[in-house]
Amino acid sequence: MLHKATLAALALTFTIGAASAFDASKYPDFSGQWRRPPGVGTQWDQTRKNGLDQQPPLIPEYQKRLEASITDQANGGQGDDARVSCITAGMPRIMTGTRPFELVVLPQVTYVYGEGNMPRRIYTDGRDFPKNEEPSYMGYSIGKWVDENGDGKYDVLEVETRNFKGPRTYENSGIRLHDDNESIIKERFYVDNANPERLKIEITSIDHALTRPWTITKTFHREKNVMWGEYDCAESNNHVAIGKEYYFLSADSYLMPTRKDQPPPDPRYFNVKK
Numbered sequence: 001m002l003h004k005a006t007l008a009a010l011a012l013t014f015t016i017g018a019a020s021a022f023d024a025s026k027y028p029d030f031s032g033q034w035r036r037p038p039g040v041g042t043q044w045d046q047t048r049k050n051g052l053d054q055q056p057p058l059i060p061e062y063q064k065r066l067e068a069s070i071t072d073q074a075n076g077g078q079g080d081d082a083r084v085s086c087i088t089a090g091m092p093r094i095m096t097g098t099r100p101f102e103l104v105v106l107p108q109v110t111y112v113y114g115e116g117n118m119p120r121r122i123y124t125d126g127r128d129f130p131k132n133e134e135p136s137y138m139g140y141s142i143g144k145w146v147d148e149n150g151d152g153k154y155d156v157l158e159v160e161t162r163n164f165k166g167p168r169t170y171e172n173s174g175i176r177l178h179d180d181n182e183s184i185i186k187e188r189f190y191v192d193n194a195n196p197e198r199l200k201i202e203i204t205s206i207d208h209a210l211t212r213p214w215t216i217t218k219t220f221h222r223e224k225n226v227m228w229g230e231y232d233c234a235e236s237n238n239h240v241a242i243g244k245e246y247y248f249l250s251a252d253s254y255l256m257p258t259r260k261d262q263p264p265p266d267p268r269y270f271n272v273k274k
Helices: 004-021 060-074
Strands: 033-035 101-105 109-114 117-123 140-146 156-162 184-191 198-206 214-223 239-242 245-249
Parallel strands (some): 117 140
Antiparallel strands (some): 033 101, 033 214, 101 109, 140 156, 156 184, 184 198, 198 214, 239 245
16 A cells, blocks of 8 residues: 555646646736626627618628517517526626626636626537537537747637527627527637736637628726625526516516506416406
């Protein structure tokens, strides 16, 4: 049997070996907390207003669905914004950064941690996409580090994400991804050369609801005085879905209509006296 001291030495050797295998100096500095720039909302393309001004290259069917969603929202409804029911935003909408997030770079995986979502994992260990993985709103992300300028250090994290379930939208106006969930989302993460406190994420959506790949670039600013909050969508959600109707929960805990002449909820399972 091995002596305890020998076992301890072996454990220390493996620990040191594992630590030395990851040289953080070879990777870009993604540390800290990342926030949307001041004045930028949660629209998909940060350079355009949300809704029709986004000019998404949608096929006619999904263009009509977007227009119907916007009309319904203008009349007090929720349109195609499934997020109102507190399901996760999913990919790619989660990368809007509605709330602050951080990137944690490790040898085999990079984590995207946000205040209001479960962690997203970007695997960088050389694996391929699994064959029987359960579909999810986040999808399955595989990344590759790239040294673009040949200086021996990585500059860019390239990512491809597949294997989705839905519904998923780009933003709250209701720009939908296709119901077949065969989306392919490609990203490029890098620090802005002109300003190391600025993170750029180029996102390309390849989806059957689009007439062509749709590429946008999001910008985030690094926050040095980091404070993290806890966000629970269900805790602060005043929207109530009953059947196909959405209602609003008032401050005194009574249902309120969200649009003019909205019918009350269907009481079919209650003994209502007439």
